[in-house]
Amino acid sequence: xxxxxxxxxxxxxxxxxxxxxxxxxxxxxxxxxxxxxxxxxxxxxxxxxxxxxxxxxxxxxxxxxxxxxxxxxxxxxxxxxxxxxxxxxxxxxxxxxxxxxxxxxxxxxxxxxxxxxxxxxxxxxxxxxxxxxxxxxxxxxxxxxxxxxxxxxxxxxxxxxxxxxxxxxxxxxxxxxxxxxxxxxxxxxxxxxxx
Amino acid sequence: xxxxxxxxxxxxxxxxxxxxxxxxxxxxxxxxxxxxxxxxxxxxxxxxxxxxxxxxxxxxxxxxxxxxxxxxxxxxxxxxxxxxxxxxxxxxxxxxxxxxxxxxxxxxxxxxxxxxxxxxxxxxxxxxxxxxxxxxxxxxxxxxxxxxxxxxxxxxxxxxxxxxxxxxxxxxxxxxxxxxxxxxxxxxxxxxxxx
Numbered sequence: 001x002x003x004x005x006x007x008x009x010x011x012x013x014x015x016x017x018x019x020x021x022x023x024x025x026x027x028x029x030x031x032x033x034x035x036x037x038x039x040x041x042x043x044x045x046x047x048x049x050x051x052x053x054x055x056x057x058x059x060x061x062x063x064x065x066x067x068x069x070x071x072x073x074x075x076x077x078x079x080x081x082x083x084x085x086x087x088x089x090x091x092x093x094x095x096x097x098x099x100x101x102x103x104x105x106x107x108x109x110x111x112x113x114x115x116x117x118x119x120x121x122x123x124x125x126x127x128x129x130x131x132x133x134x135x136x137x138x139x140x141x142x143x144x145x146x147x148x149x150x151x152x153x154x155x156x157x158x159x160x161x162x163x164x165x166x167x168x169x170x171x172x173x174x175x176x177x178x179x180x181x182x183x184x185x186x187x188x189x190x191x192x193x194x195x
Numbered sequence: 196x197x198x199x200x201x202x203x204x205x206x207x208x209x210x211x212x213x214x215x216x217x218x219x220x221x222x223x224x225x226x227x228x229x230x231x232x233x234x235x236x237x238x239x240x241x242x243x244x245x246x247x248x249x250x251x252x253x254x255x256x257x258x259x260x261x262x263x264x265x266x267x268x269x270x271x272x273x274x275x276x277x278x279x280x281x282x283x284x285x286x287x288x289x290x291x292x293x294x295x296x297x298x299x300x301x302x303x304x305x306x307x308x309x310x311x312x313x314x315x316x317x318x319x320x321x322x323x324x325x326x327x328x329x330x331x332x333x334x335x336x337x338x339x340x341x342x343x344x345x346x347x348x349x350x351x352x353x354x355x356x357x358x359x360x361x362x363x364x365x366x367x368x369x370x371x372x373x374x375x376x377x378x379x380x381x382x383x384x385x386x387x388x389x390x
Contacts, residue, residue, distance in 0.1 A: 075336075126320075129324060129328075130328040131328070133332075134331060135332070137336075138332045140269055141270075184382055
């Protein structure tokens with residue numbers, strides 16, 4: 001699988017570069033990789049913003065001077081933990097993306113990087129979806145009970161935090177699609193250069 | 196990518212078959228594919244059994260002669276729907292697997308089949324995890340309230356149904372890994388024969 005890549009890199013440069021020239025192709029492919037990485041970076045940024053917002057909305061969700069706190073509910077604690085983990089992970093992945101775009105090399109060795117990204121995207125997407133679903137079920141139950149009659153703002157803020165978490169999940173899912181594509185490219189070409 | 200495969204198939208058979216002989220390799224590869232498909236079939240069967248059991252446990256979960264029914268709770272309806280969808284899907288996939296093992300050809304055209312399997316495995320795994328998480332959050336809330344004091348059997352049966360759903364998710368996730376592997380093989384070789 002690596003043979004195509006090394007052949008390409010090992011070719012002697014022709015004195016008159018044409019469209020089919022491997023070095024020309026390599027420049028185009030580098031630019032396309034940069035654009036692809038920028039798209040991943042945008043998705044990571046969106047995931048980070050939404051999950052961080054969800055963390056903030058959950059953390060500040062206490063009402064009634066000591067009577068109603070988010071941490072009294074298991075599912076809200078789960079929502080908080082999952083979103084906190086995802087926002088930290090997104091921050092790290094953003095740094096890795098910026099590193100890759102600016103230096104043209106991955107932070108970890110390439111094979112490790114593509115599998116690390118894809119694996120963590122998948123696991124954290126499952127985690128976030130699970131937490132947000134649990135949070136939704138609890139919020140809907142509270143909505144039918146006394147809690148929301150006592151403090152409607154608490155319920156509204158809970159819903160907002162969960163909705164932000166779902167938005168984070170959406171962008172994490174999109175990142176996961178792109179990092180899955182990178183894994184497939186790596187398996188085929190033996191490099192993350194896919195064009 | 197298809198060239199390797201077609202070259203292999205287009206070779207003239209040698210009069211003295213050796214280990215490296217393409218036709219010998221093809222038979223080995225066919226046997227390995229059969230074993231791989233049997234493993235998928237086992238996972239599908241496990242998914243089907245667990246999700247069907249979850250459906251049955253949810254459906255029969257009514258207590259107190261008209262006062263306590265599973266369908267009065269949103270999250271339990273979600274658990275029921277997700278498990279019912281997954282068990283129907285698993286039944287269909289089992290039929291497709293048996294067809295493939297017995298006839299040596301996929302039910303749909305090959306490219307459609309591998310993507311259909313992988314795509315649906317992924318989506319239904321997310322659906323099932325989401326439903327089971329929502330169900331867990333509700334069951335835990337009920338556990339702290341009056342419902343479980345009135346009828347403990349109702350809560351125990353809910354927990355059982357959800358646990359069965361999680362087991363179904365586990366096997367669906369494993370099937371998804373294998374069908375993802377088939378997709379990658381298909382992209383590399385242009386066929387689901389992977390060895």
